[in-house]
Structure formats: structure tokens, C-alpha cells
Amino acid sequence: MPMSRPTKSPVRATPLPMPRAGTAVAIATRLRTAIADGIYVDGERLPAERALADAFSCSRTTIREALRLLCDSNLVSRRAGSGTFVTFSHDAENPDIAEITSPLELIDVRIAVEPHMVRLATVHATMRDLGRIGIALDALESSGEPESFTRQDRIFHQSIADATHNPLMCSFYRRINHVRGHRQWSAMKDKVLTGQAMDSYNHDHRQLFEALAVRDADGAADIVLSHLQTARLQLVAT
């Protein structure tokens, strides 16, 4: 796990201790929400048990217990020698919204939603939310490959959406992430996400986080808007 946090961790207002993470159920919960958020898409293979154990800094037994819980919920299926695969379809809508949404259409929706979404986040985010967003940002900045970058990017933006504490907005952004995580983009990722592009994005992300931290709603909205418009331009220029 990435541990370096440039910004100081926000101090909890209440001295209530937080429960220890790392147990099997906690890991299962994290994976479950990741699947629900579209971090892991339907049909995709999860990292191997040993890799997960390394990522979560726990033993393989614990990971296996967590995966057993997910398997009992029919969220994943496992095959020896092959891997653990997500078996989860978001809605019975046919066809899947992700199948019929183009990259340009997705960007247009994001341009519509996200600027005001971060405005709401600056107003409603608690210090705990900011802490979570900061952690997601650190993980995002320290991920070098396009594969992990897009995943961490979705986690980062979802944590901002959750910080609005607006259930409708959260559900909207889960759907956006579902579309973003669809396999139809995977071919495009490696082309668009050069190292330079990722650096540029990370610059925007950091700026956005700073604006959130100082509750600068207009500044945050501006950053997101120009961020997305840049992405849109790159898309049509491709």
C-alpha cells in the first residue's frame, strides 16, 4: 500500500477509535464495493490471491476467506489454475448502458455532472471524506501503468462523489464508473494514457484536491471543467 501522504492527515474531531481494517470481512467489503462501483468490471479477472495478499498486506488465507465470502454472494467465480472472475451485471436493462454509450457521450455527461458535483463535495465533505480522497489520490499518483491508473482514477472520482453525501449523485457516479470500466475502452487506454498525459492528469487531480481541502467550490469546479474539456479535445482530435 502506498503510504506517503504529502498533505497532513486531517485530524478527527471525535476521538472515537476506528475499527481495525485488514480482516477478511473488511477486505471482502472493499472488494464488493469495488465491484459495485465498476472498479472491477463484469467478466474481468481479479488479481491472483497471492497478489491480493501482498496488496492488502495480509496472508493468503485471509484473502481466500474474503474471496470465499464474495463467492458465496455469487459476485465472483473461481477456477483453479485460471483465476477469480467477476460475475456481476449491474442492471437488467438490456442492452447494458455501457455497450451503447460512446466515449464522446460519456465525456459530455461527465462535463455536465462533475463540475457541480465537486461544488457539492466542497460543501458537504467531512474531514474523513477528505482523508479518503487524499488516500485515493496518493494511490493514483503512485500508479504508473495505464491499467492501474484508470482503476485508481475511478476510485478517486468515486470518493469525491461519495463526499457529496447525496445518494442520487452517488448512484449517478457509480453508473458513470460502470461505463468507464467497460471493456470497450480498454483498447483505447494504452493509446491515450501516455506517461505525459498521466502526469498532466495527476497535476489536475492534485490541484482539485487542494481546492477541495480549502473549500474553494468555484476553483474546484473550474479545474474539473477544464480537465474534462481537455480530455474531450484529445478525444475528438484522435
Next chain:
Amino acid sequence: MPMSRPTKSPVRATPLPMPRAGTAVAIATRLRTAIADGIYVDGERLPAERALADAFSCSRTTIREALRLLCDSNLVSRRAGSGTFVTFSHDAENPDIAEITSPLELIDVRIAVEPHMVRLATVHATMRDLGRIGIALDALESSGEPESFTRQDRIFHQSIADATHNPLMCSFYRRINHVRGHRQWSAMKDKVLTGQAMDSYNHDHRQLFEALAVRDADGAADIVLSHLQTARLQLVAT
């Protein structure tokens, strides 16, 4: 409060000392409100008794007493060797999104989505779309009762959303309309939707339609934004 009082003379009217901070009942109360506030969510494991004792600077016996109170209230369940787990869910499983979205939250999402949505509509709407929107507008203007007004209003806005020809945007607005159509608003409709208010709304709708017809994206967005912000102000002023 249903907690037991330490004294044995219940008839006395003389002021009774507050329970000392750090006592079992006080700690139980703090934990209870923390659970109710969602600091500790359902199914989550509380910190261990020894950790709580350390955090609250009291003995483990006191923590155990506090947890016994919570356990008697069925707020937590405990398993030796495993831990103390929250058994409390504020919401039934998978509640309808309309059930858990407040009017203010809905307006906030609409403010986020609709201004840019009408921008997209001005760009992508065909003449046939404009015709449909016009028909919906006529029906809306000629509906005098709050009941039919809200229904036609939903149709009008959905036809604008459909005019974006963006499947993701269409699905978003369908969900917004689903929330708007939920029975929880029905009580509010008759209060808010006076004849005067409906006239004012219709004025905005007509202006919006004109802007769409002449492909004035900025103008349309401005109209929608001020329309929604007015509604938001009315909401918080109520």
C-alpha cells in the same frame, strides 16, 4: 432516555448530577450516537474492548459494561475471539433511490445535470425532437391542476433529455424523473404549486423552448439554471 439511574430515590426533585464523563452509561451513549450517525456502519466490527478502554481512558470493565448495555439494546452482537459487531441498519436492504433522496438533494443533482443537458440538447436536437418538445410544452401549459402539471412537466423535461440523443444522459434523466414521481413529493405538490407558481414555471419553459429552437445553448442553460435555483430557494425558504 431509557438508561438506569444510579440513585435509589426516584421521588426527589433536587437536581441530580449528570453521569460522570467516562462512566459506562456515558460511553454507551456516545457509542450509540456514533452508531446512529453511521460512524460505525452495520456489520462493521467495533474496536476491541482493550482498544476502547485505551481510547476512552477507562478500564476494560467499564467498556464491557457499556457494551453490555448496547448488546441489551440489540445494537451490537459479540462473539468471543471475534469481536463486537454492529447490528443496526438505518435503511432496509436496497431501498429505492427515491426513498432516500431528499427534495434538496434532488434539486442539487438537477442543478448539476440540467444546464449542460439543455446545452447538449440545443446541439443535438433534430427538428422532430423540437416538435415533440413543443407538443409536450403545449400539454404542460394547458394543464391546470398540480397533479397533471407535474406529470406533463416530467414529460417535457424528459423529451429534452431524449433530444440530447445521449443514452447515458437519457437514462440519468429517467432516474431523476423516477425520483420526482415518487409519492413522497405528492404531499408537497399542492403546497408549492400554486397557480401563480405554475404560470411562472410555464414562462420559464416557454423561454427555454424558444432558446432551444434558435439553438442558443448559453441562453438555454442560463434559463434552466435560474429556473432551478429559484426552485431551490423556494425549497429552503419553505
Next chain:
DNA sequence: GCCAGTTATACCAATAGTGAACCAATACAA
């Protein structure tokens, strides 16, 4: 002194988690 509540300590039993080894199934490349 009485007494209820708190403190402090020690130990027990239940459970979760660790780390290692090995097996069997699968995927992939030579």
C-alpha cells in the same frame, strides 16, 4: 462504615490470522 461503580490484574476459551508446504487444474509457449 456502607455501597455501587470503577480500576487493575490475571487467566481462560474461542476465533481469526499467519506462514509454509504441497497438490491439482489451467494457460501458454517452445
Next chain:
DNA sequence: TTGTATTGGTTCACTATTGGTATAACTGGC
């Protein structure tokens, strides 16, 4: 086809942690 690497499946003894219990001492108000 064959060999190799990787994956999940299984088992094992061991450790750490957790709630459960008991006991004696301390505290402050009555």
C-alpha cells in the same frame, strides 16, 4: 505434444487477538 509457470484448493501447526470470567483493591457519595 511437452514442459513450465501460474492459479486456485487444501492442510498443517503456530501465533495473536478477542470476548468471557473471576478476584481484589480503590473511589466518592451517602
